[in-house]
Amino acid sequence: AQRVTQPEKLLSVFKGAPVELKCNYSYSGSPELFWYVQYSRQRLQLLLRHISRESIKGFTADLNKGETSFHLKKPFAQEEDSAMYYCALLSGAGSYQLTFGKGTKLSVIP
């Protein structure tokens, strides 16, 4: 069974400081991983996915299969980054079930 763990419920950083939101996964197959974000009073939306290896809003995430991690990083936090962040894993084998972690609330202090 697949599992996604986000060990931090809340992360507070100062504006301009680096940010790292941790995500570890457990999955027997080849994982496809995503970061979703929910800003205040907005819908859950996709931030980035590992297969596209892109940087969105300055955020990057690298899949480390050895450590089974997919940490989200940004070198300089901005106030508008304050939001709830969810790591998610897509399982295949016909079901395409998206498994979410419990989420980390990022608070950027001005």
Add this chain to the structure above:
Amino acid sequence: DAGVTQSPTHLIKTRGQHVTLRCSPISGHKSVSWYQQVLGQGPQFIFQYYEKEERGRGNFPDRFSARQFPNYSSELNVNALLLGDSALYLCASSLLPGAYEQYFGPGTRLTVT
């Protein structure tokens, strides 16, 4: 396009009752997924439908059922409601099932008393 829409926004039901939640996907999207989000937790997968067929089911009891209509809209039904069914129910649509971006609706807040 208004994005994924869900109705109703809020709902209060009594234990033992039945509830139907509705979802309209983004135009052109053929796959719809349902999630339950309990306070303080991440969304938990309930169902995925594609071309009116169930393509995936999460670890939920048979009291939960869903269907997808020819216009790709979907309904989630929950029978014999329990207090523990109180949650935000999210619908997400995607072009196709699989590794495609899922677009989420605003959710339906269900309270069971």
